[in-house]
Amino acid sequence: MRRPRNAAPGECGGRPPTKNARSAVIKRAAVNRHLATFGRRLKAGELGSVPVLLGLAAIWMVFQALNSQFLSARNLSNISVDMVGTGMIAVGIVFVLLLGEIDLSVGSVSGLAAAAFAVLNVNLGMAEGVAALVAILVGSATGVVQGFFFAKVGVPSFVVTLAGLLSWNGLMLYILGSTGTINLDDEGLVALLTSYYFNDVAVAYTLAAAGTAAYFLVSYHDSRCRRSLGLGSRPLGDIALHTAMVAVAVFAAAYVLNRFQGLPLALLIFLLVVIALECILRRTLYGRAIYALGGGVEAARKAGLKVAWVRISVFTISGTMAAVGGLFLASRVASASQTSGSGNLLINAIAAAVIGGTSLFGGRGSTWSALLGALVIQSIASGVALMGVPTAAEYMITGGVLLLAVVIDSLSRRAQKAHGRI
Amino acid sequence: MTSGATPPLLALRGVSRRFGAVRALIDVDLEIRAGRVIALVGDNGAGKTTLVNVVSGVDPPDVGVIEWEGRPVRITHPRDAQALGIATVHQDLALCENLDVVGNVFLGREIHSYGFLDEPVMENRTRDLFRMLSARVPDLRLPVATLSGGQRQTVAISRSLLGQPKLILLDEPTAALGVEQTAHVLECIDDMRDRGLGVLLITHDLGVVKAIADRVSVLRLGRNNGFFDVNTTSQEDIVSSITGATHSDFKYCEQDEIDWEL
Ligand SMILES: Nc1ncnc2c1ncn2[C@@H]1O[C@H](COP(=O)(O)OP(=O)(O)OP(=O)(O)O)[C@@H](O)[C@H]1O
Ligand SMILES: [Mg+2]
Numbered sequence: 259m260r261r262p263r264n265a266a267p268g269e270c271g272g273r274p275p276t277k278n279a280r281s282a283v284i285k286r287a288a289v290n291r292h293l294a295t296f297g298r299r300l301k302a303g304e305l306g307s308v309p310v311l312l313g314l315a316a317i318w319m320v321f322q323a324l325n326s327q328f329l330s331a332r333n334l335s336n337i338s339v340d341m342v343g344t345g346m347i348a349v350g351i352v353f354v355l356l357l358g359e360i361d362l363s364v365g366s367v368s369g370l371a372a373a374a375f376a377v378l379n380v381n382l383g384m385a386e387g388v389a390a391l392v393a394i395l396v397g398s399a400t401g402v403v404q405g406f407f408f409a410k411v412g413v414p415s416f417v418v419t420l421a422g423l424l425s426w427n428g429l430m431l432y433i434l435g436s437t438g439t440i441n442l443d444d445e446g447l448v449a450l451l452t453s454y455y456f457n458d459v460a461v462a463y464t465l466a467a468a469g470t471a472a473y474f475l476v477s478y479h480d481s482r483c484r485r486s487l488g489l490g491s492r493p494l495g496d497i498a499l500h501t502a503m504v505a506v507a508v509f510a511a512a513y514v515l516n517r518f519q520g521l522p523l524a525l526l527i528f529l530l531v532v533i534a535l536e537c538i539l540r541r542t543l544y545g546r547a548i549y550a551l552g553g554g555v556e557a558a559r560k561a562g563l564k565v566a567w568v569r570i571s572v573f574t575i576s577g578t579m580a581a582v583g584g585l586f587l588a589s590r591v592a593s594a595s596q597t598s599g600s601g602n603l604l605i606n607a608i609a610a611a612v613i614g615g616t617s618l619f620g621g622r623g624s625t626w627s628a629l630l631g632a633l634v635i636q637s638i639a640s641g642v643a644l645m646g647v648p649t650a651a652e653y654m655i656t657g658g659v660l661l662l663a664v665v666i667d668s669l670s671r672r673a674q675k676a677h678g679r680i
Numbered sequence: 681m682t683s684g685a686t687p688p689l690l691a692l693r694g695v696s697r698r699f700g701a702v703r704a705l706i707d708v709d710l711e712i713r714a715g716r717v718i719a720l721v722g723d724n725g726a727g728k729t730t731l732v733n734v735v736s737g738v739d740p741p742d743v744g745v746i747e748w749e750g751r752p753v754r755i756t757h758p759r760d761a762q763a764l765g766i767a768t769v770h771q772d773l774a775l776c777e778n779l780d781v782v783g784n785v786f787l788g789r790e791i792h793s794y795g796f797l798d799e800p801v802m803e804n805r806t807r808d809l810f811r812m813l814s815a816r817v818p819d820l821r822l823p824v825a826t827l828s829g830g831q832r833q834t835v836a837i838s839r840s841l842l843g844q845p846k847l848i849l850l851d852e853p854t855a856a857l858g859v860e861q862t863a864h865v866l867e868c869i870d871d872m873r874d875r876g877l878g879v880l881l882i883t884h885d886l887g888v889v890k891a892i893a894d895r896v897s898v899l900r901l902g903r904n905n906g907f908f909d910v911n912t913t914s915q916e917d918i919v920s921s922i923t924g925a926t927h928s929d930f931k932y933c934e935q936d937e938i939d940w941e942l
Pocket of ligand 1: 699702703704722723724725726727728729730731771
């Protein structure tokens with residue numbers, strides 16, 4: 259058992275304390291130790307998602323003050339669907355950023371996937387499921403190609419993906435030919451991705467309850483495993499507190515969504531993707547290898563990790579997620595066109611990952627940052643649209659928030675440096 | 681050599697490595713036997729780290745033969761060295777700044793079931809390793825970026841003790857350690873020798889060499905510049921060999937090595 263750093267005097271004092279007093283002392287020591295650890299982590303520059311949550315709260319309050327429609331169930335529900343396309347792409351960006359690299363091609367890849375799907379399904383009559391699968395595989399293939407040039411040939415990722423940005427966009431224009439805009443089947447699977455809602459209120463509440471229970475059980479199980487080995491473990495009260503916070507968040511979300519049309523299918527899929535990939539990052543060998551590469555390529559190589567393979571696979575994930583995001587974006591507008599994946603989509607996806615708290619310097623981040631960052635960006639876009647001011651304002655606000663996020667990232671890295679001689 | 685003699689754990693024969701115009705290793709020979717501590721000494725830039733990189737698979741040699749327990753082997757990747765049972769503490773420590781202590785100790789050799797990490801067991805093993813080294817870190821779950829230089833070195837050393845290595849390469853393992861911690865590491869090296877491991881210890885501290893090594897091999901400007909038996913050689917002789925004041929006859933030394941083993 260780790261010795262509590264702030265053991266109360268009673269513990270080592272002369273008179274043996276009573277059983278109750280003893281357990282209270284131990285509990286207090288455990289809480290103190292927990293706080294001390296938390297404080298140390300904060301000081302060491304491990305801010306996690308604290309800044310983005312504060313930022314989100316501030317943005318919501320400002321826009322709500324400016325327009326009372328902002329926090330309406332309808333608007334929040336729309337935000338939750340609109341953010342999914344960008345958010346999916348941002349999840350892939352998180353993987354690339356964890357390596358300390360960048361993927362500038364994701365916008366073009368998402369447009370290419372949308373175009374590929376539309377041409378295959380609408381123009382060539384391929385079954386929808388198959389066409390969607392092919393479109394996603396096209397995205398994966400772009401990632402394999404870029405990953406190969408980066409990992410095996412040694413071209414900087416910035417340059418490879420910049421070439422990709424142009425090439426994949428050219429390929430998209432080529433396969434679209436002179437068709438211009440292709441409208442998707444309104445009743446089709448892909449269109450339903452963003453237009454389907456679970457109208458039954460029970461669905462959202464049941465999933466909220468299941469999510470809360472799952473969070474508690476996983477935390478409790480982890481803690482019990484640790485205790486059985488005699489390792490310091492989270493006190494039960496701490497788990498309960500976190501579970502309560504999760505419960506408040508998910509039930510509030512379920513309540514709001516149910517006041518509009520219920521849980522959107524798109525949001526559900528997005529949440530499942532974020533949770534599944536977070537689990538891979540945090541709990542598997544593969545995820546550990548990704549973090550290791552971000553924290554020191556040389557060290558990872560000396561430890562015997564397959565550096566090239568991990569790099570190629572990460573760019574493949576990025577390409578795949580870009581394609582998935584492209585399908586969601588096409589679904590939202592029920593069409594694919596020559597402008598798919600263009601505009602500030604690329605910037606928004608990267609900004610989402612960074613705003614959410616994933617470091618540009620590699621080695622720190624989580625897929626949750628894609629969700630939180632996409633939520634911030636979509637909230638700004640929505641708030642600005644509600645106020646009827648020109649998009650110029652949206653760009654400037656998003657740019658400002660991105661700058662703020664990067665500043666926080668850099669400062670926390672500096673804190674780490676000061677702390678730990680990086 | 682007589683046919684009955686056990687082959688050395690590791691032998692390098694005629695190993696060379698060049699970086700462009702720089703010849704870091706030139707026709708280097710080295711033998712490490714089980715249950716012996718060989719000190720490798722030499723001035724800055726003599727090629728000691730390059731030699732460690734050759735043996736640990738980080739940086740394969742241009743020419744030369746590596747023999748493991750008498751059989752020629754190819755070590756072209758760190759995994760090859762790991763598979764043979766070679767553990768390394770690199771001079772630059774080779775730690776991932778963002779990973780916590782446990783993650784670094786087990787990097788590349790994580791305990792898992794179906795690809796899912798078993799964190800509690802790894803933390804438990806790490807705690808035991810640290811206890812064995814009488815080392816203290818504030819929290820095994822803190823990223824190593826927040827540790828002091830000496831604490832990091834301890835992490836790197838615990839890392840090499842993991843598993844059942846047969847040969848340990850230590851590239852200046854005590855350079856950043858305090859008096860007490862250095863003593864613990866030296867004790868630990870003694871312990872390894874008693875357990876029959878081969879140890880290659882690189883250090884600039886001839887006091888440490890005297891205290892713990894059985895044999896000394898000197899590198900000078902990438903070449904072998906003498907093998908000595910620690911007990912019968914004065915510190916001055918080693919120093920003059922390092923600085924190049926004397927040129928040991930290499931052939932003579934090789935003969936000496938064999939005689940000593942018989
Ligand atoms: N990757 C590399 N590229 C070019 N030259 C290198 C490289 N690695 C080592 N060298 C050169 O090889 C020579 C031997 O270097 P090495 O690191 O092996 O020395 P060392 O004996 O470990 O020195 P120190 O005691 O300072 O650690 C040096 O001249 C160095 O400049
Ligand atoms: Mg060196």
